[in-house]
Amino acid sequence: MSSRATALRRLMTEYKQLTANGAPDNMFTAGPISEDNFFEWEALIMGPKDTPYEGGVFAAKLTFPSDYPLSPFKMKFDPPLFHPNIYKDGNVCISILHAPGDDPTGYELSSERWSPVQSVEKVLLSVVSMLAEPNLESGANIDCCKVYRENRPEFERIVRQQIRDMLGV
Amino acid sequence: MSDYMSEESDGEYYYDDDEVMGSDRAEDEDTEESEGEEADYGSMEMSVTALSKPKKKVYEVDYECLATSDIDKSMAKEAELLCSMLGVDISTSYQLLRFMNWNKEKLIDKFMEDPDAVKEKAGIADTPPKFTLPSVAPPPAPAPAPVASSSSSNSRRTTRSSNKTAAPPPPVVDEGWSCPICCCEPEPPTGVMALECNHAFCTDCWQTYLTGKIREEGEHSIRCMESGCNDLVSDTVILGTVPDAPKEGSVVLDDETKDKFKELLVRFFVQCNSALRFCPAPGCDYTVQCAAASTKSSLETTVPTVRCTNGHSFCFGCGEEGDHRPLICTIAKLWLKKCQDDSETANWIKTNTKECPKCHSTIEKNGGCNHMTCKKCKNEFCWVCMGPWSEHGNAWYSCNRYEEKEGVDARDAQSKSRASLERYLHYYNRWANHEQSARLSLDLYAKTEKKMQEMQETSELTWIQVQFAKKAVDEVIKCRMTLKWTYAMGYYLEKSNQKELFEDNQRDLEKAVEALSELLERPIEPETVASLRQQITDKTVYVLKRNEVMLEDTANGFLEGRWAWNTSISPFIE
Numbered sequence: 001m002s003s004r005a006t007a008l009r010r011l012m013t014e015y016k017q018l019t020a021n022g023a024p025d026n027m028f029t030a031g032p033i034s035e036d037n038f039f040e041w042e043a044l045i046m047g048p049k050d051t052p053y054e055g056g057v058f059a060a061k062l063t064f065p066s067d068y069p070l071s072p073f074k075m076k077f078d079p080p081l082f083h084p085n086i087y088k089d090g091n092v093c094i095s096i097l098h099a100p101g102d103d104p105t106g107y108e109l110s111s112e113r114w115s116p117v118q119s120v121e122k123v124l125l126s127v128v129s130m131l132a133e134p135n136l137e138s139g140a141n142i143d144c145c146k147v148y149r150e151n152r153p154e155f156e157r158i159v160r161q162q163i164r165d166m167l168g169v
Numbered sequence: 170m171s172d173y174m175s176e177e178s179d180g181e182y183y184y185d186d187d188e189v190m191g192s193d194r195a196e197d198e199d200t201e202e203s204e205g206e207e208a209d210y211g212s213m214e215m216s217v218t219a220l221s222k223p224k225k226k227v228y229e230v231d232y233e234c235l236a237t238s239d240i241d242k243s244m245a246k247e248a249e250l251l252c253s254m255l256g257v258d259i260s261t262s263y264q265l266l267r268f269m270n271w272n273k274e275k276l277i278d279k280f281m282e283d284p285d286a287v288k289e290k291a292g293i294a295d296t297p298p299k300f301t302l303p304s305v306a307p308p309p310a311p312a313p314a315p316v317a318s319s320s321s322s323n324s325r326r327t328t329r330s331s332n333k334t335a336a337p338p339p340p341v342v343d344e345g346w347s348c349p350i351c352c353c354e355p356e357p358p359t360g361v362m363a364l365e366c367n368h369a370f371c372t373d374c375w376q377t378y379l380t381g382k383i384r385e386e387g388e389h390s391i392r393c394m395e396s397g398c399n400d401l402v403s404d405t406v407i408l409g410t411v412p413d414a415p416k417e418g419s420v421v422l423d424d425e426t427k428d429k430f431k432e433l434l435v436r437f438f439v440q441c442n443s444a445l446r447f448c449p450a451p452g453c454d455y456t457v458q459c460a461a462a463s464t465k466s467s468l469e470t471t472v473p474t475v476r477c478t479n480g481h482s483f484c485f486g487c488g489e490e491g492d493h494r495p496l497i498c499t500i501a502k503l504w505l506k507k508c509q510d511d512s513e514t515a516n517w518i519k520t521n522t523k524e525c526p527k528c529h530s531t532i533e534k535n536g537g538c539n540h541m542t543c544k545k546c547k548n549e550f551c552w553v554c555m556g557p558w559s560e561h562g563n564a565w566y567s568c569n570r571y572e573e574k575e576g577v578d579a580r581d582a583q584s585k586s587r588a589s590l591e592r593y594l595h596y597y598n599r600w601a602n603h604e605q606s607a608r609l610s611l612d613l614y615a616k617t618e619k620k621m622q623e624m625q626e627t628s629e630l631t632w633i634q635v636q637f638a639k640k641a642v643d644e645v646i647k648c649r650m651t652l653k654w655t656y657a658m659g660y661y662l663e664k665s666n667q668k669e670l671f672e673d674n675q676r677d678l679e680k681a682v683e684a685l686s687e688l689l690e691r692p693i694e695p696e697t698v699a700s701l702r703q704q705i706t707d708k709t710v711y712v713l714k715r716n717e718v719m720l721e722d723t724a725n726g727f728l729e730g731r732w733a734w735n736t737s738i739s740p741f742i743e
Contacts, residue, residue: 006351006352006353009351009352009353010350010351010352012352013347013352069350069351070377070381115394115396116350116374116378116394117349117350117394117395117396118396
């Protein structure tokens with residue numbers, strides 16, 4: 001059986017489960033952008049409460065490889081989000097989306113990384129908690145890390161400003 | 170080892186031969202030695218006494234070469250011992266040992282303390298499964314379990330707890346179950362497998378997972394696929410050696426992957442055991458056991474050069490191929506690193522060039538006056554004071570005064586930097602020269618082969634009688650290796666009387682080797698071939714002896730702590 005067929009079946013199952021059960025606390029929604037192409041999804045994530053991101057709704061694009069779930073998918077915030085673990089182009093740097101064996105930062109445990117038993121739901125939950133608690137040890141946006149560490153009010157101000165710009169208020 | 174022995178007995182043979190043969194040899198040697206120091210005679214006598222003893226020399230180590238099957242046996246031996254001691258089955262014993270990095274004592278200690286904790290940490294569960302999948306059906310109490318499920322559970326149970334006679338465990342999956350990874354709906358039991366933890370996946374996914382872990386990541390202890398689950402996949406599952414296993418519901422890996430897995434097990438065992446080391450030669454799967462060099466501190470005084478059954482020689486201490494005697498591993502490594510670094514290039518640039526004060530291009534002045542015009546940025550400046558040239562043509566000219574003080578300092582700094590560079594180059598050139606000669610050894614062998622052929626044709630010498638030439642080439646190559654490393658050693662030796670003695674030994678050996686090399690280049694003429702043979706044979710023995718002296722003296726020096734280094738080597742000894 002081709003890996004693409006496996007990927008498609010798995011993606012359909014995940015989509016079905018997500019729509020049927022919904023996300024915990026409605027923290028996010030996710031699904032294919034178009035039913036013609038199950039390998040491109042869009043996710044909408046609510047900014048977690050009691051963080052500078054509260055009140056924002058962030059759109060991200062999920063791109064699945066044809067050998068999913070053996071390889072992880074890619075996640076890119078569009079527009080990019082100001083956060084220590086999100087690259088300036090919007091790509092998310094999180095250990096759960098790194099395939100074992102390829103470790104860009106050098107100190108992630110194999111057990112924290114992608115494995116085929118992970119799912120879109122688990123990854124998005126991890127991203128939500130990453131928004132609330134950035135991991136400064138493996139920063140993707142170094143400038144943002146610096147602001148976060150040295151001038152927290154400034155960091156919060158930039159994030160809030162960004163959310164206002166996004167919402168157009 | 171047998172190679173060594175035969176070489177040595179050859180040496181003895183030549184030696185005896187010489188004693189009988191001719192006094193002209195002794196004369197020859199006398200002229201060689203006439204400029205030598207007394208200390209040399211002393212060490213020579215020492216080597217003579219050492220030679221007459223059949224026992225191993227001070228610069229050699231005891232070692233044994235093992236094949237993979239020998240390693241397998243010693244692994245099995247340890248595992249079986251643990252089996253009876255801890256009362257676990259053989260597969261568990263292997264896994265526990267691997268978990269503890271084959272540290273038997275530590276494992277026994279911990280296991281005696283709390284067997285369950287050790288087992289749990291190692292991921293060996295023989296407790297009832299704690300987790301249940303949402304799709305796992307509750308065990309139908311007395312009702313007859315579906316035939317399919319029970320045989321599936323049977324297949325996975327046999328993997329580890331064959332000695333268990335308890336009631337059949339709950340079925341792994343329900344009808345209509347689908348694999349959480351690929352979402353396929355295999356026909357239980359053939360398509361489903363779960364470990365003790367009851368995390369069920371289809372066998373296709375298991376197969377992909379295990380193959381990837383073994384082939385791509387090289388893991389020898391593989392956990393259950395479920396994230397966060399600590400359960401180990403047992404060796405019997407991977408190797409397909411589940412005792413009386415039904416074919417269904419089990420993973421079948423291809424032979425290549427199984428072989429790779431076995432190799433990983435052996436590699437890990439060797440890695441954990443400091444008295445074992447793999448032969449670094451590509452494709453060679455022999456392992457050398459050398460207890461004498463298993464500790465870091467022993468490497469400060471010995472250079473454990475070993476040779477595997479395939480004839481690859483390497484250093485047991487650092488895994489460097491070839492032979493870096495007489496220099497110990499740490500300093501040999503230091504030297505190699507220094508030679509690889511382009512720090513010396515930078516040193517040269519610093520010594521010979523200056524930078525344009527404006528655009529910072531590197532400029533080497535190779536003649537002409539001090540009025541420099543940068544080719545790149547057209548900046549005009551004075552080579553001596555580096556100031557702009559425009560000031561030199563008018564009344565403020567001050568280059569001469571500037572030079573008085575700063576110029577002297579600059580010259581001093583420059584000559585100092587040049588001296589250290591020249592010192593390095595002195596040793597490096599000689600080191601590289603011997604390396605180059607050794608690299609050409611294949612050519613030399615081919616040439617000698619031809620000569621030996623020629624000798625047999627033009628003179629009455631028989632095949633056995635012309636072997637002296639090959640023997641001489643062997644010796645030259647061996648000595649060049651020693652000489653090469655003596656230059657690296659010389660670079661790091663602190664100037665002292667000991668170093669002078671060392672250099673005398675080095676000089677004698679080098680002179681003898683060069684003389685022998687030259688003899689080997691001589692044309693073969695029927696009338697002189699007999700005397701040439703005599704000369705080469707004599708010289709070979711002499712060279713062999715000088716090499717012994719060199720190696721023995723340096724080895725003793727390490728044992729006695731006689732060598733003083735001009736660099737701090739302690740940080741490199743972990």
